[in-house]
Amino acid sequence: MDRLINNSSDSQDATERVAADPSKQIAQLQRELEISRAQFRAIINKTVDGVILLSPEGVIRFVNPAAEELLGRSLDGLKGEVFGVPAVPGETIEIEILRPDGPPRIAEMRIVETEWHGEPAHLAALRDITEHKRNEEEAQEAVRRRDRFLAMLSHELRNPLAAVVSAAHLIRRCPNDRELLDQANEVIERQCAQMARLLDDLLEVSRMLKGKIDLRRECLNLVNVVEEAVAAMIPLVEQHQHRLTKDVSRVPILLEADPARLHQILVNLLTNAIKYSPRGSDLHVSLSRDGDHSAVIRVRDSGVGVAAESLESIFEPFVQLDHTLARSDVGLGIGLTLVKQLVELHQGEVTAYSDGPNQGSEFVVRLPIEDEAPDEALPTERELDKSALRIAVVEDNSDSSSMLRSLLELDGHTVLLAEDGQAGYELIELQRPDVALIDVGLPKLDGYEVARQLRASRANDGVYLVALTGYGQPQDRRQALHAGFDAHLVKPISINLLYRLLTERHASQPDDESVPAEDEA
Amino acid sequence: MPTFEFLLFVSAKNAADQRVVEGLTSFCERHLEGQYKLTVVDVQRERGEADRHRVLATPTLIKRHPLPEQRLVGGVWEPQQLLSSLGLATESGSAPPAQSRERPTSPGLRPQAPERRE
Numbered sequence: 311m312d313r314l315i316n317n318s319s320d321s322q323d324a325t326e327r328v329a330a331d332p333s334k335q336i337a338q339l340q341r342e343l344e345i346s347r348a349q350f351r352a353i354i355n356k357t358v359d360g361v362i363l364l365s366p367e368g369v370i371r372f373v374n375p376a377a378e379e380l381l382g383r384s385l386d387g388l389k390g391e392v393f394g395v396p397a398v399p400g401e402t403i404e405i406e407i408l409r410p411d412g413p414p415r416i417a418e419m420r421i422v423e424t425e426w427h428g429e430p431a432h433l434a435a436l437r438d439i440t441e442h443k444r445n446e447e448e449a450q451e452a453v454r455r456r457d458r459f460l461a462m463l464s465h466e467l468r469n470p471l472a473a474v475v476s477a478a479h480l481i482r483r484c485p486n487d488r489e490l491l492d493q494a495n496e497v498i499e500r501q502c503a504q505m506a507r508l509l510d511d512l513l514e515v516s517r518m519l520k521g522k523i524d525l526r527r528e529c530l531n532l533v534n535v536v537e538e539a540v541a542a543m544i545p546l547v548e549q550h551q552h553r554l555t556k557d558v559s560r561v562p563i564l565l566e567a568d569p570a571r572l573h574q575i576l577v578n579l580l581t582n583a584i585k586y587s588p589r590g591s592d593l594h595v596s597l598s599r600d601g602d603h604s605a606v607i608r609v610r611d612s613g614v615g616v617a618a619e620s621l622e623s624i625f626e627p628f629v630q631l632d633h634t635l636a637r638s639d640v641g642l643g644i645g646l647t648l649v650k651q652l653v654e655l656h657q658g659e660v661t662a663y664s665d666g667p668n669q670g671s672e673f674v675v676r677l678p679i680e681d682e683a684p685d686e687a688l689p690t691e692r693e694l695d696k697s698a699l700r701i702a703v704v705e706d707n708s709d710s711s712s713m714l715r716s717l718l719e720l721d722g723h724t725v726l727l728a729e730d731g732q733a734g735y736e737l738i739e740l741q742r743p744d745v746a747l748i749d750v751g752l753p754k755l756d757g758y759e760v761a762r763q764l765r766a767s768r769a770n771d772g773v774y775l776v777a778l779t780g781y782g783q784p785q786d787r788r789q790a791l792h793a794g795f796d797a798h799l800v801k802p803i804s805i806n807l808l809y810r811l812l813t814e815r816h817a818s819q820p821d822d823e824s825v826p827a828e829d830e831a
Numbered sequence: 832m833p834t835f836e837f838l839l840f841v842s843a844k845n846a847a848d849q850r851v852v853e854g855l856t857s858f859c860e861r862h863l864e865g866q867y868k869l870t871v872v873d874v875q876r877e878r879g880e881a882d883r884h885r886v887l888a889t890p891t892l893i894k895r896h897p898l899p900e901q902r903l904v905g906g907v908w909e910p911q912q913l914l915s916s917l918g919l920a921t922e923s924g925s926a927p928p929a930q931s932r933e934r935p936t937s938p939g940l941r942p943q944a945p946e947r948r949e
Contacts, residue, residue, distance in 0.1 A: 367901075368904065391885060392885070394887075394888075394891050394892075394903050394904030394905075396905050397908065404847060404906075405888040405890070405906075406842045406845060406874075406888060407888050408874060408878070408882075408886065408887060408888060421906055512890055574837060586907065642936075
C-alpha cells in the first residue's frame, strides 16, 4: 500500500505545485490517499483467492468477496465470528470449509503475519482447491481400479495357462495313450480359446476407452441378431443347466446398426446372466418394439443380483460383481463396460435393474430404430428382377466399383462406370441414369460437388443420387442431403439396403411427374 | 471435572484429519495425562454440533476449559504452539509436565481416553 502512494507518478509535480498553499497540499494528499485506497480495495476485491484478516485471537475482522463466496456467508455475517487461530505462519495447510448451504469446499490456507488498524493480525489466504481434489481422488480411484484389474488379469490368464501346462506334461509322459492325448488336446484348445477371449476383451476395452471403435452400420433386422445370439449361447446355457426362455418379436425390427457389435452386446449380457446365476436358473430374453422410435431388449436372470448402490457403477471398467458363484470362469469385469459403450455408440442406452443381492437382475437395452415400421421384410433380389435400372457408379476404387457392377449386373441392371468426379458428372449429365451411386471422396471433383452441379439443372431431377461415404454420423447424412443427394449409404454398402432404396425409388416413380418418361427402363 | 476440555471438529473421511486426531491424542497423553477430556466430532455426521459451536472449517480445535475459550484452525499444530496456546510453554521452550502448572481439580482424576462422537 505504501508503495502505491510513493510510486504515484504525478505525486512529485503535484506536490511542488501546491507546496505554497498548505490547505491545497492537504487536499491533494487526501485525493492521493483516496486513489490509493480505491486501488487497494480493487486489488483485494478482485483477487480470486479468499482473504481473511484475523485478530490474534482468531476473530474475523475482514473478508474479501472471494472469501465471502468460499465461506458462503457475507462480511456482515462473518465479522466478529471466531474463525480460529491459524496454524503456523508460512505453512500451507488444507482445511475443509463448512458452508451453511451445500457441500463443504476444500481450501488451501496460507498465513502471514500483518497489521490491521495498527494491531497485529493474521492474514489468511484461502485458495479453493475443491475441483482439483476431486480430480485427484478420481484419478487415484482409477489407478486403484486398474491395479485390481491387473491383479485379476494375471489371475485369469494364469488359470488357463496352468491347465495348458498340465496338458503339455501329460502329452510328454503318455505319448501313446490316444484317449489321454485327445483329452489333453481338448483342454489346450478350450483354454486357449478362453485366453484369446480375455485378450480380445482387453484390447477391445482399451480401444473403446480411447474412442477408437468405428461402427460398420447397415440396415438389419434386430430379430435375426437376437435369435442368432441366443442360438450361440445355447451350449453355455446347457452347460450350466439353466432354462432359457425367449419372447422375440415376430415382426422384423429394422435399424441401421453394426451387426457384429449388436451380437457382442447380446452375447456379453447373456454370458453375464448365465455365469452369475446358480446352476439350473431361469433366464429370459425378450425383444419388442417400444413405440415408433425404439426397440427394447431385456435380458433377465435369477442370479446373484446387484446391490442398489452398484447399479450404476457396474458399467464402469474393471468393476466386478461379487463373483463367488462363478469363480472358475469369471471375466475381467469389462463386459458391461463394452456393452454400455457399444450401446451408446448406437445412440441407445442400457440400464441395470435388480431388487438386490440374490434377487436376480435385468439389463434393458433400448435402441433407436427406423421411424416407419415397414409392412414387410427387406425385398429379396428376386423381387427386383422386373425393375431393371440404369445405374451409374462413380467410384475411384476400381475393386469396389467392379464388385458393385458385377452384383448389380447379376440382377439385370445396366451399369455405367466413372472413376473420378468430373467424368462422373459428365457421364450422368449425358446418360441420365435412373440411379447414380457416387462416392463422396473422389479425385478432381468430390462427390458433394458432383451432386451440387447435377442438381443445378432441372434436367437431372429424375436421377436418384445416392452418396457413398465412410462415415455414418448424422452430420455426414445431413451434409449429403444438403448437397442434393437423395440418400446416403455408409461403405461398405449393404446390398440389401441398396435394393430397398432402389425398390422405394421404383415404387415412387410413377407418381413423380418431374421424371422424364423416356428414362424408365 | 478435567482441567482441560477439548472439542475437536474433523471431517472423518479426510485422511489428514485422522492424523490430526492421532497427533492431538498423543499430545494430550504426553503432556496432560489424566487432566483432559477430548471429544472428537465428525462434522459429516454431526453437522448440527458444528453449527452450534459456529465452526467454520475443519479441523478446528476448541479449548472449552479452562476459560477463556480458545480456537485453533487448520491441522498443523506443533506441540510448542499448542503448549503456548494453552499457556503451558516455559521460558526454555521445553514442555513441562502439565502437573507443574495445572493441578487436577479433583485428586481422584484418572486418565481419560478421547471420547469419540462419530
